[in-house]
Amino acid sequence: MAKIKSVYICQQCAYESAKWLGKCPSCSSWNTFNEEIKDSTKENLTLKVNSILQNNSPKNIRDIKSGENERYDTGINELNRVLGGGLVKGSLTLISGDPGIGKSTLLLQTANNISLKYGKVLYVSGEESEQQIKIRGDRLGVNSKDLFIVSETNLDAISIYIEQINPNFVIIDSIQTIFKDSISSAPGSVSQVKECSNTIMRICKGSNIPFFLVAHVTKQGELAGPRVLEHMVDTVLYFEGERTEEYRILRTMKNRFGTTSEIGVFEMQQEGLLEVFDPSKIFLEDTSYNQEGSVVIGIMEGTRPILVEIQALVSETNAPMPRRTAVGIDHQRLSLILAVLEKKLKVPFYNKDVYVNVVGGLSIDGTAADLGLALALLSSVKSKEFKLEKTLIVGEVGLTGEIRPIAATERLVKEAEKLGFKNVVIPERNKDKVKKSKINIIGIGSLKEVISKIF
Template identity: 75%
Template sequence: MAKIKSIFVCQECGYESPKWLGKCPDCNRWNTLVEEVKESTKVSNSKVNTIKVLDNMPKSIREIKSGEKERYDTGLKELNRVLGGGLVRGSLTLISGDPGIGKSTLLLQTADAISKKYGKVLYVSGEESEEQIKIRGDRLGVNANDLYIISETNLDLVEAYINELKPVFVIIDSIQTIYKETITSAPGSVSQVKECSNTIMRIGKNQNIPLFIVAHVTKQGELAGPRVLEHMVDTVLYFEGERTEDFRVLRTMKNRFGTTSEIGVFEMAEEGLREIYDPSRIFLEDTSFNQEGSAVIGIMEGTRPILVEIQALASESNTHLASRTAVGIDNQRLRLILAVLEKKLRVPFYKYDVYVNVVGGLTLDGTTGDLGLALALLSSVKNVGIKLERTVIIGEVGLTGEIRPVTACERLIKEAEKMGFENAIIPERNRDKAKSDVINVIGVSNLREAINKIF
């Protein structure tokens, strides 16, 4: 007979303890352990079914059919790019983002396109009624006959609907509202999320159905629920941007079927999300060149070169401890650049409050924009704009003040040519490959040389 016992589970990391603890010893969070009922059954050591094993013998890798070409076109080229070329059959994709950012809008547009091209699509909503989804669908122009909507939170019933309807694509919005009756804990708890995710993954793999599941985020911007959720799924997408702005960026955090550095850019309009095929033009639309504290940098997002404006403001501090605020740039990277400028160029940034912003809401991950950030900071401190007309700045700054080479510099130069730039400041070691007949390409080896060329 099954034995019923109670355990305490951390709602942040999934750590299990036989007794309540004020602080989780695994993730060091306070007051996160919640009591849950766990049912354990003894499994008998029965013999393995020999016939079943022989039906699923190991195969040579040359005999296995590749599923690379078996992808669904989502109807959105930017989403296809982020997914690695389309939606893989049998894959489980997790998408998260802040409330109201446009996750449901993106999925409803995707469901409409797939249902028109491939067949039945099931949209399972645990947060909204069918009427609410219909209202959004009317605004977006969604009217496919094969798009089916159901408002349900019981996963057993959802599985029955899938078996009956046999859809080609399933969306579950959201995983925190789905529950299994066999689990006694509340929906959204660690036990429910883990068990429901396991069941959803089994449905997708067994029936070769691609599934999208929506996950909530915490106040810190991280995925809510246990970290094991990210390990179970095939792809993790994050939808980012400011709700007050029109631009949205869809970023890949994990992808078993493609690169993890691609982004898709969208614009939120009244009729839904519009794809932005030329993000550089959008990000530089309101740029005022030669302004103090402003610089245009080139970065690579996956296979896509993007030019974006970075703005810096340095104002004298009235306190003993100067503040450092960065939006779109890692705060530690900003401190590193400031330390190099203080050490090598003797600029007293310790007396200034420093604020840095990447225009357009884009978040920079790499080091390609280091030189542009450094020159924007110097421009703000000295109250002098960049003298060269329409200049793009590319390069990584080392701890000794040298300008290190970057990858795909020639592709960034081609993007600058397309955008009508006249000058480019790049690392000297990239100059041989990044030649141009349109742009004046200037190679620099260190920060002091870059300052002489720019100012």
């Protein structure tokens, strides 16, 4: 007799409870428990174990062939960059982003490129019909004879299609729409997502076929579904940008085959997503140099130096709680820089609203933008422009007001020279490491030196 029991599962963190709870004790989310049926039949478990043992056995590490060098060229250099050099065979990649950001467009372009070069590709859509995908394909110029499209949400049927076609690459759009008949819960639930992901992973690793899974995001911008999904896959990519803007940024959140600090930059056009090979020119395209509150900074995104503009606006306010707004900059980092400026330079911000924006929609991580942010704030609060024209600012600001060195300064200086900058302000301790350059290099040891040398 089958043992069937009902359990309640949190849709945010997959916490299981024997009864319904209003608040999840694991993730503290409210009203996230759904009832699901669990079948714990011993016979089913034995069949699964026997099937696994037949298809797998321990191997000596010397007999295992490394698949690191077996990568597919996606035909899109920016995508190859964030993947670590191409698509690894047998890898499972998860891509997410806001609705309408361009996920399906990028994957359809990738599917076409791989099918033209390596053979059969299967594109499984659970959200669109074949005719809808064809309309997009016509707009993108996708017309490969080895690209197969199917609109299906049943994973058992998808598995049969994979066996019949034997593709070199599979795309599933999206994992939240896929379901298995053996699971009683609705598509997108924790049980369905976990079970479907496990099945896909077994097909992926067993057949050495690379898979791309599309995942939805929540209103907060986080990956929808259980966190186990992120741990299970090899690579997690996230599409950033505004649907109303032209530029999109593809960022690596996790990568077992490469660095997690790379980004790919794309421009959305009528014919699809076009690669941006020189992001610095794009981000600085409309920059008006020597404006108060505007500073150009240099940051490293993986192996790529990028120059972007930071704008700051400081205005007096009578409100008891001044406003602090940061777009593209960590809010805590902004508070830290404001505290250092107040303490070390005696510049008051307690009665002023502060607004900071990174032009172009790029989000900046790390500390290389500290000095540029501090100078943008000083420029705005003093209503002064820099006395040096076309100046690049890089450096980390310490709590004591000192300017600390950063990595890859020489590469940032070379990028500035290429784009026609005349001055570069860097930490004093980085100055000796930079080789001779046509640009005027200014070393700064502390924030107090900034006033005399820059303004």
